[in-house]
Amino acid sequence: MPDLSKLSERQRRMYDMIQEFLLENSYPPSVRQIGEAVGISSTSVVSYNLDKLEKEGLIARDRDVSRSIRILEQDGDGENGRSRFQPVVNIPFLGVIAAGEPLLVPDPDMMDAEEYVTVSPDLLPSRADAARELYALRVKGDSMIDALIDDGDLVIIRRQSTANNGETVVAWLKDERETTLKSFYLESDRRRIRLQPRNPTMAPIYCEPANLEIQGKVVGVVRRYD
Amino acid sequence: MPDLSKLSERQRRMYDMIQEFLLENSYPPSVRQIGEAVGISSTSVVSYNLDKLEKEGLIARDRDVSRSIRILEQDGDGENGRSRFQPVVNIPFLGVIAAGEPLLVPDPDMMDAEEYVTVSPDLLPSRADAARELYALRVKGDSMIDALIDDGDLVIIRRQSTANNGETVVAWLKDERETTLKSFYLESDRRRIRLQPRNPTMAPIYCEPANLEIQGKVVGVVRRYD
């Protein structure tokens, strides 16, 4: 936690204002906006106190650049300190996916996501704009345990309608109107598809290609231990 | 999902530039900076094309405000579109951890992280300020495969010096001067510690409590399929 104890009351209020402004506006405030919000009528006083916040390693600014304030990581060293506010990717969180008995889940294309998970850019495929093809699902069941996907894990899905053998996919079974998470295999006769649980206690699901729609494949897993 | 198909090549390049600029600088670019990066010499052309991106619902701008471009969520409706600029946490990435043969890794407290991974708040324990207790390691080896941790996975470690039986810990073996990732068990005689690989082909490591230092435990796993 950044050490604010060395700051004056006015400096603390400025620091708080900058954070709040960033969250509300998605761009940093100007010197004048900080002054207006904190009750400082003089831009040189704002600038003086911003210098103080920089010296404390709490923020960084680029000289002669408007709105260049960034809030640093708590142990920021001022020059190369990383920003605590960065663009991240919000991926639609579309609910629960069955790794076990299939669940009735509508077509993700038809769903308006009201919930999002924030995914760091590090988890994304190489092209940032591919993020728009992604969504997230919470795994329910342990049928994919041998693919190292556990009950409760968050899986990141890239929308696509094809898969290679062995890839873990979100499969929509049209006749059954159910969605499940399984490893995809096109049988060697090329007439049937095998949806393979990765749990030795469970049997695969066989179906006709016409009955199956691949909605996406797993490109990432996020697990949190509580 | 943002539909870039309606954009001209120049507009797509501007859109990409804005995203990259945000990631690098933590504040938005100016009209002139966009022009310089994309090879447009006229600020009115940049402005014209930014208007187009706004009409497509990809970005938003505030009039007469410098650097007020924000990138909207893929289903942004212009007014209430979610900003992708949010607080994230940068966790020091301290290198590789052995899930197999122990590696010689110095004490994480002594290490200056020169690399960080950006982790979304969703992955953190409940208190965001606990982030300073965290660091990240890349797993090398598959000795924890039965704990659903694979070679190549990123593990999020919370610094702590104690563990409960069964928890996956970063263990420092003093005499051997080696660090390894294993499940921790205090044997029932309470005199020996068993560091248990979670791979049936591997033998546990037994050691005296005095020879062991727990540096942290796994609180999250991030896997990316390439």
Added chain:
DNA sequence: CTTGACATAGAACATATGTTCATTGTATAA
């Protein structure tokens, strides 16, 4: 009481930055 460091204040100034305007270029349809 005096001095020095720190903080504040307003004004002026310089530059950064976004918007507007007149003109030209390109492509497509009539």
Added chain:
DNA sequence: TTATACAATGAACATATGTTCTATGTCAAG
């Protein structure tokens, strides 16, 4: 060929914005 819509261009302009300067106030130490 002409007309229209869209895109591009450079210049000018207005405003936003950060920095500098001078002067004053406050407080603690000597």
